[in-house]
Amino acid sequence: MTEYGHGSFEPKIIAFVCNWCTYAGADLAGTSRMEYKPNVRIIKLPCTGRIDPLFIIKAFEKGADGVLISGCHPGDCHYTTGNYHARRRWIAFKSLLEFTGIDMKRLHFSWVSASEAIKWVDLVNNITDEVKKLGPFVEYKGLNE
Amino acid sequence: MSNKLLKKENLGKLIDALTSEGSIFVAPKMDAQQVVYAPVINAEEIVFDYIVPVNSFKKFLFPQTEPIAEFNINKEGVVLKGIEIEPKEIIIFGSRPCDAICCSSLRSVFNWDFKDEFYNRREDKAIVITVACTKADDSCFCTTVNLTPDSPNGSDILLRETTDGDYAVETITDKGKKFVERFANIFSLNSQVPSHKPIADVKPIAGIDVKKVKEYLKDTQHYENPLWAELARKCIGCGACTFACPTCHCFDIVDEGSAYQGKRIKNWDACQFEFFTLHTSGHNPRDTQYKRWRNRFMCKFNFYPNKFSSRGCVGCGRCIRVCPVRLDITEVMEKVSNQP
């Protein structure tokens, strides 16, 4: 624990994003030369509907301090309804993780469209700050031994 | 028969003495509303009123998950390191005669050809202190498989409860003898012959002839008997019986870790699982549940006695108690005994 002194801890955040909206939004942020926190690692998927709850568990298992899941706004799904299905799943999964005692400040959901580069930048910055405040996810990391 | 006595009030002292030396003291204790073998650090944790713990103590000799090697993958190649184990002394207190005998069974499997040092080193450091059974339930069937509630085989020390609530000590092996000598101040000398509590009266199940069962299984023709499918029809294919069984030894070897480093781990596995024998090609030699169940039965009454010259079924009854559909191995033994 001591090795993570305040301020020196840089959280690892895994973002599962959909190909069509959020990834494009993040891409826009990049091509527009917007600067944002480098703590997020993006994993692109075809659609938020493709995100199995196990992906999130796996991210925590592999050392993520926070997870962000982001896709198209309702109604904007490239596959028409993928994000509606995903939303249902998140409602259940979020409650399950909460019930298991995982701090919901470590798991974030958002809708970011292809044009919302600024929203993406703010989101990542905010989440990074929030997770940074929480410190490393020692509970889950402790499972490694 | 030695004339030593282990007073119950001295158990705490024994635990303290052992744990201060770094040994592990395992005894029956309550965990999640059931009695299990688990490490204890004081005598108050020990449960004395039990029939057999729900788990067997094999996990202390053959851990459910045991790393066997570590590897690092880098540009130059792979650095591989075998795990070295130096187990601590482990005392299994409150074992039952049926459990105690599992050591010789597991040892036979882990040594019939290649020698598994992981098992051997652990077992070498284990001292099994058995308490003869004064109680049994309707799942116990040790006498049916030719054991008794006070049989000494497999134990290092056999304790018999006295009417005063203490234990009369009988050392069975050299290991046990040395142990009693080492703690001479704890194992007190007994001037009078103690009166023992009566040993549990476990009647052999009428209609079961274990010899007959073994003979029956030797005939490869009997493998085809539709009886097997019928008897095992309700089996749901979970691994509860195999994980509870003191002599089930099947395992899997898996790699865990990242792309750069990881461990190779030996994990308990169960012959009851559908994918246990599945080939990559898609072919599965034991593709239906009854075949898997038959294999387990064969393992207990054919492979163990014939191949490993040791005991497969010890009659502890765990597989019966733990089975969610109450598939009773003794009912199968009876059916097989009655085959022409």
Added chain:
Amino acid sequence: MNNIYLPYLATIEDICEEAPDVKTFRLVFKDPKVRDTFDFKAGQFGLYSAFGAGESTFCIASSPTQKGYIQCTFRKGGRVTGALSDLGIGDTMGFRGPYGNWFPIDEWKGKNIVLIAGGIGLPPVRSVIWNCIDRRKDFGDITIVYGAKTVADLVYKNELAEWSKMSDIKLVQAVDPGGETPEWKGKVGFVPTVLEQAAPSPNNSVAVTCGPPIMIKFVLQALNKLGFSDEQVYTTLENKMKCGVGKCGRCNVGDIYICKEGPVYTAAEVKRMYNDF
């Protein structure tokens, strides 16, 4: 501590793409001591590790007479073979073995040898083939019958060409009907049929067969028809294995632990086993 589960490390020196998804690796042990002393017999197998993925079992496909390296041929199928297949020349993998029994080649001195293989069943037979070729004068006639689904699926294409040129070996190649190409010069038909046409004599002969279970079944029938007794026919049994050393409990056919007492059996022995294939 003697750790029976600890593999030797080996470097992949060469990779040959035999057929779609089938590769042959040439492995050289890293430890010079192992490299010099390692010995095995044709028919034995090993457990090959792709670190991080696990271990997979297949036979040693090279001949014991070829020293300094071993070869293995496998088809990419599951997790481990998939990971192995991703490795390249110079990469490190693990090998545990040799395990199991072997073809009693020494007992076959002076006999005619018939080798029958189908598809990916050729590797164990190949070990025997090279072993016999390297000691050619010890044996009588050598007949090889090999077939695969399609021309592309034939493994060891270079070696097949080499064997076909040898005057003291009779090689019959075949592909299943529909698997032939316009250039195909070999036979078209299933292995058992091709075998019957080739009609090797059972006199003073042994036969070795390896391939998919269904092929073996019909090859045995064909051999019986040709007059081979079950004692004259050898085959290998393949089962899933994890430990390779008779402990993990999954390769058994009834009371026979393939990893220890197998994988090589005569057809007569196979017929006496519990029906647990």
Added chain:
Amino acid sequence: MENTLRQKAKELLEKGEVKVVIGYGWNKQKTHTTPVFITKPGDAGKLVFNPLCVNNLSLYLTKKFSDIKALGKPAIVAKGCDIKTIAVLISESQIKREDIVIIGMTCNGVVYKQELWKGELKPEIMPTKCHNCDVRNPLADFVIGEKIDFKAPDEPTGMVFDKIKGLDKSSNTERWDFWFEHFSRCTKCYACRQICPLCYCERCIAEKNMPQWIETSAHQRGNIAWNLKRAMDLAGRCTFCGECERACPANIPLNLVNQKLALVVKDAFGHKAGYDEKVHPPMIVFNMEDEEDFIK
């Protein structure tokens, strides 16, 4: 009641309307009931029904029991709660209603574990599901037993729900420690999965190894992943038959996670599993108006 059941079973088999009756029978010592498969009318006398009949036999209607399927059309002896599972199986196209005959048993409750039975059914040895049961008089092809007068409480009550409430009130750390302790006992025997009639996948995610999603080791990492995934996959489907918890050799309180999710699904999507075989399970459909205030 048992006689009527036996009579009915016999009749169905004699007429050839069904080929097998899946029901409960005694074990040899008559201490436990166990699933039996009656194929001959003469064996119908083996059928029993009493508070020890805890198993949810609808499990045997699923595909994985191919040899039972091979026997022919089944009749199943089912309590109201078991019929709920059958309804979910039908709604998920695992079985067709017309392919089975349901012999519904009216039920005053069963024991939580058969070992608790001392000859009398007392509320304290009954599982939470029985205290909240609103299907004591089942809907089935045939209903056997007297009509039972029992009204389920409006709000779910009993140990499972009390514990859920308790956990909901406690802190993240307390909850994490609670589950950490319980999941640490998991031995990955998969009895919870095998006994669950709704865990009918041909190849469970736990057995998929390309990649290995759930580590097979029984260490905490693998155990948590397994238990969370299992619970998640039952969200909106679990009918609270309680078989997983009963089957668990390690006494992990699986009903808590399952029922927590059932409550969440009921609140969020207004769905209760097992009451209508014509309604799709909630996780495969959606509503435009689903809650989304947690999404930024």
